[in-house]
Amino acid sequence: MTLKIYVVSYKDEGEWNEPYKACIAQYNELGYDVNTIEGYNFKNLDCRKSQICYKNFLELFLIDCIKCIASGAVYEGFIYSEDDVYLNEEIIIENKSKINWLGYWRRDKNNKMYGSSVIYIPSEKIKSLYTQMKNHKARHLDYYFDLHVEDKIIRPTPICLEIPHISLNTNSERRHKFMKR
Numbered sequence: 001m002t003l004k005i006y007v008v009s010y011k012d013e014g015e016w017n018e019p020y021k022a023c024i025a026q027y028n029e030l031g032y033d034v035n036t037i038e039g040y041n042f043k044n045l046d047c048r049k050s051q052i053c054y055k056n057f058l059e060l061f062l063i064d065c066i067k068c069i070a071s072g073a074v075y076e077g078f079i080y081s082e083d084d085v086y087l088n089e090e091i092i093i094e095n096k097s098k099i100n101w102l103g104y105w106r107r108d109k110n111n112k113m114y115g116s117s118v119i120y121i122p123s124e125k126i127k128s129l130y131t132q133m134k135n136h137k138a139r140h141l142d143y144y145f146d147l148h149v150e151d152k153i154i155r156p157t158p159i160c161l162e163i164p165h166i167s168l169n170t171n172s173e174r175r176h177k178f179m180k181r
Contacts, residue, residue, distance in 0.1 A: 003091070003120070004068060004075045005032055008039040008056045009083035019163040020083035030087065037061055051138035053082070053116060058138075062130040069123060077122045085117050085160045092159075093120050099129075099152040101145065103160040116141040117160055125151070 005027065009020035020036075027034045039056035040047075047055060057080060065078045076096055085103060093100050103118030121129060129149070136144065145152065 002075060003077055003079055003093075004065075004073075005034045005079040005081060005091075006037050006061055006064065007034055007081045007083055007085075008037045008053075008061060010039045010041040012041065017083065022163050023081070023083050023085050026086055027081075030090070032091070034081075035064075037064060047138065050140050053141040054133075054138040054144060057116075057141055058130065058133045062126060062133070065121070065123075065126045066130060069126060075123055077120050078126065080116075080119045080121065082117045084163045086163050087118075087160050089159050091118070091120075094155070095153050097122055097124075099125060099145075099149055101152055101154045103158045104142065104154075105158070105162065107154070111154075113142050113146055113154065115158075116145060117158065117162070119145070 007020065007023055007027065009016060009023075011017075024034055024036070037056070037060045039060055040052055061078075061080050068075070068078075077093065079091065079102075081103070091102065099122070100120040101113065101116075102120060103115070104113050105115035105117065107113050132148065133144070136148065
């Protein structure tokens with residue numbers, strides 16, 4: 001069995017954004033077969049900016065995973081990746097029966113996570129996670145996972161850095177851990 005990897009991105013005026021192009025190129029260079037989901041662009045959706053990742057995850061990513069499983073395809077699990085991810089190590093799943101929070105930007109002193117950059121979900125948990133999430137209000141995806149997903153493993157260090165870019169949400173430069181060039 002293999003993994004199915006999805007990168008969720010958006011088009012702005014018909015063009016993929018620059019971080020997405022770099023992200024896909026790097027996944028491909030590392031030999032990963034990546035599927036793209038064209039996510040919602042908050043400019044065209046009636047929701048708060050803080051809800052867009054949640055809606056992309058629930059309404060696009062998880063739905064596509066459910067369709068994939070229903071078609072008879074067999075995968076051990078699915079990877080959700082944001083479009084500004086630059087992997088700094090190979091994707092290794094520590095426990096394939098649990099949700100693995102592989103990529104994030106930081107964790108605070110109370111162990112609260114910030115960022116939902118790369119997440120592994122075992123195939124057998126896709127439908128139950130969808131059911132659980134659709135019954136909650138859309139919110140920051142990392143906040144949802146922090147509060148409502150108990151059966152998860154959080155890597156002590158993230159497997160990725162962030163590709164420098166101007167955030168569509170804040171219209172400012174992202175100031176997290178940037179890719180070193």
